[in-house]
Structures are given as structure tokens and as C-alpha cells.
Amino acid sequence: MKKLLTVLALFALPILASAQIENPVNWKFSSKKINETTWELHMTATIDAGWHLYAQEAGEGPVPTSFKIGKSPLAVAQGKITEVGKLQKHFDKNFNSELKYYEGMVDFVQKVTVKGKAAVKVKGSVEYMVCDDHQCLPPKEVEFAISVGGK
Numbered sequence: 001m002k003k004l005l006t007v008l009a010l011f012a013l014p015i016l017a018s019a020q021i022e023n024p025v026n027w028k029f030s031s032k033k034i035n036e037t038t039w040e041l042h043m044t045a046t047i048d049a050g051w052h053l054y055a056q057e058a059g060e061g062p063v064p065t066s067f068k069i070g071k072s073p074l075a076v077a078q079g080k081i082t083e084v085g086k087l088q089k090h091f092d093k094n095f096n097s098e099l100k101y102y103e104g105m106v107d108f109v110q111k112v113t114v115k116g117k118a119a120v121k122v123k124g125s126v127e128y129m130v131c132d133d134h135q136c137l138p139p140k141e142v143e144f145a146i147s148v149g150g151k
Contacts, residue, residue, distance in 0.1 A: 022137060024048035024130055029144040031122075034111070038078075039148040043067065043108040043126060051130045052101040055083060056108075061095025063129040063139040069110065070123040075148055078111040101131075112148060119150025 028044045045065075047053050058064035069077050085106030092099045114120060122145070129139045 023140075024051040024132075024137075025053055025128065025140075027126065027142055027144070029146050031146050031148045033148075037113050037115075039075075039112050039114055041069075041110040041112060041122060041146050041148070043081075043110070043144065044105065045102070045108070045128070046105050047103055047130065049104075050132050052088065052103045052132070053106060053128055053130050055087060055100040055102065056081065057100060059092075059095070059099040060097035061092070062099065062131065062136065063127065065108070065126065065128040067108065067110070068125050068127075072120060072122065074115050074118065074120045075112045075122050076115070078113055081108050081110045083108055114149040117149065120148055121145045122148055 024047060026046045028042075028046070030042045030044070032040045032042060034040060045053055054062050054064050056065050067081055083102070083106055085102045086104070088101050088103060090099055090101070091097070108126075112122060123143070124146075125141050125143045127139055127141045130137050
């Protein structure tokens with residue numbers, strides 16, 4: 001009977017472990033008006049303690065954070081997305097590369113020019129990967145829609 005319970009427990013462990021989906025990053029999407037035609041999109045990641053989120057140019061190995069901004073005739077992206085946060089650099093022996101990442105919080109900022117006076121939703125997605133000292137989670141994609149323009 002003990003052997004049967006042990007075997008059942010061993011089979012149940014992976015099922016219970018997979019039921020606890022970890023999500024150490026919380027995303028907030030907002031916009032800020034700069035002038036009559038220019039807005040900033042803010043894609044802000046709050047990262048749980050002990051985890052790190054890779055930069056857009058992370059280094060060799062992990063999946064870097066990347067954004068897809070949908071095409072719109074009324075809101076046009078200007079330049080590259082900038083990163084506002086404390087960039088960490090660390091040689092990772094697992095990837096055999098110097099990696100760039102953020103801990104705590106990072107704000108990704110994209111300027112857009114809005115044509116016309118109507119409110120527009122800028123749609124897109126972010127793909128990212130996070131690791132801690134023991135594991136990396138599979139890359140994840142999050143969709144967003146940010147309002148710009150209008151009154």
C-alpha cells in the first residue's frame with residue numbers, strides 16, 4: 001500500500017506543479033501627451049523580486065523583450081522604443097554571454113505622432129522572457145491597446 005501511495009504521489013507532483021503558473025511580471029500600458037500631435041506610449045513592467053526581465057538587446061541566448069506595434073494611418077510610431085530603468089549587465093555562464101536585463105521595474109517608451117483630432121487605440125503586443133537564479137520561464141506574449149489622441 002505504501003508503494004502504491006508513493007507512486008501516485010510521484011505522478012501527482014508534476015500535475016500539481018504545472019497548475020501553479022508563475023507570472024512574475026505585471027504589465028501596465030498607458031499614454032502621455034507631449035504636445036498637440038505627439039504622445040508617448042508607456043509599457044511598464046513591474047518585476048517580482050528575485051526575477052529579471054531581459055532588455056531589447058539582451059545578449060546571446062535568452063529571448064529579448066520585443067514589441068510589435070500595429071500599423072495605423074492615424075498613429076505613426078517615431079523612432080525606436082527606449083528603455084527607462086536601471087540596466088543590469090552580468091555574465092551568465094549558462095548562456096555563455098554577457099546579458100542585459102532589468103530588475104524591479106522598467107518603462108519602455110515609444111513616441112507616436114497622431115494625425116487628426118480623434119481618439120485612436122494603438123494596438124500591439126510584447127514578447128518577453130524572465131529568469132531567476134534557478135530557472136527561466138518560457139517566453140510569453142501579452143497584447144495591449146493604448147488610447148492616444150482625442151480630448
